[in-house]
Amino acid sequence: MTTGRTPTPFPFMEAPIGVFDSGYGGLTILRYLRKLLPEYDFLYLGDNARAPYGKHSLPTIYEYAREAVSHLFACGCPMVIIACNTVSAHALRLLQQVDLPTSSDPSRRILGVIRPTVERLGELTRNGHVGILATPATVKSNTYLLEVNRLHPEIQLTQQAPKMWVSLIEGGEYQANEGVNYFVRRNIEELLRKDPRIDTIQLACTHYPVLLPRIREFVRDDIVIAEQGMIVAESTQKYLQRHPEMERRLSKNGISHFLTTEEDGEFAEMAGLFLHARLAEDMVDQVQLR
Ligand code: DGL
Numbered sequence: 001m002t003t004g005r006t007p008t009p010f011p012f013m014e015a016p017i018g019v020f021d022s023g024y025g026g027l028t029i030l031r032y033l034r035k036l037l038p039e040y041d042f043l044y045l046g047d048n049a050r051a052p053y054g055k056h057s058l059p060t061i062y063e064y065a066r067e068a069v070s071h072l073f074a075c076g077c078p079m080v081i082i083a084c085n086t087v088s089a090h091a092l093r094l095l096q097q098v099d100l101p102t103s104s105d106p107s108r109r110i111l112g113v114i115r116p117t118v119e120r121l122g123e124l125t126r127n128g129h130v131g132i133l134a135t136p137a138t139v140k141s142n143t144y145l146l147e148v149n150r151l152h153p154e155i156q157l158t159q160q161a162p163k164m165w166v167s168l169i170e171g172g173e174y175q176a177n178e179g180v181n182y183f184v185r186r187n188i189e190e191l192l193r194k195d196p197r198i199d200t201i202q203l204a205c206t207h208y209p210v211l212l213p214r215i216r217e218f219v220r221d222d223i224v225i226a227e228q229g230m231i232v233a234e235s236t237q238k239y240l241q242r243h244p245e246m247e248r249r250l251s252k253n254g255i256s257h258f259l260t261t262e263e264d265g266e267f268a269e270m271a272g273l274f275l276h277a278r279l280a281e282d283m284v285d286q287v288q289l290r
Pocket of ligand 1: 023025053055085088204
């Protein structure tokens with residue numbers, strides 16, 4: 001983790017909330033953060049050049065996440081939301097407990113998306129049978145199983161890891177077509193075969209909400225499909241209410257800016273679709289991590 005703060009390249013947003021994902025997925029969280037907390041500034045970082053993270057090992061995911069969070073801190077963010085389940089599952093604890101305390105400003109904060117999601121599960125399911133769709137790395141970490149067992153031991157959780165979904169989405173393939181439908185249907189059917197009593201499916205990868213219309217086609221109407229965007233936005237709002245010392249540090253101009261490790265023109269176009277907002281090209285900068 002970097003030790004100092006380089007002069008911020010964004011004088012128009014002195015202390016934004018950092019939002020980080022492997023690629024476009026975190027934008028499905030940022031969309032709700034901007035809706036619920038419109039007065040704050042947000043700096044989004046998508047490591048599109050190295051996505052998907054979900055196929056990587058723990059040390060690689062941790063290393064990439066350290067570089068990304070360091071970058072956001074160096075840009076002036078007092079707090080960073082890891083808008084990625086894969087990183088939250090594999091690196092959040094290490095970032096919070098190893099890297100942050102030894103950094104130049106241990107009063108900065110790093111928040112994840114798994115805890116708030118699991119807290120909500122108890123309110124969503126009626127019969128206690130929940131399915132989660134997550135990346136192979138998130139499923140392999142068993143973080144959701146452990147958290148659910150701790151917070152809601154009455155819930156029976158079944159996991160399914162679609163291998164192709166993030167790659168399809170990062171490649172812009174998420175509208176209805178034969179290939180996309182095939183991969184969506186296959187994974188939904190497998191999940192529901194493992195536990196036919198599932199009444200709630202939690203999307204536990206921030207990329208997946210853009211596939212929601214496809215997923216809905218293969219799921220019975222009485223099954224609830226839950227996204228994470230509003231859940232994370234509400235838990236961030238509550239966090240800021242509980243922590244006025246952090247709230248006071250954040251700049252409030254209502255501005256968002258975007259960083260990507262890939263080509264910035266393409267990012268602006270794709271990100272607009274995820275965010276349901278138009279992004280001007282000068283709102284995006286290409287950056288190199290490490
Ligand atoms: N958006 C990430 C998540 O929530 C996807 C990770 C990836 O495979 O790049 O897990």
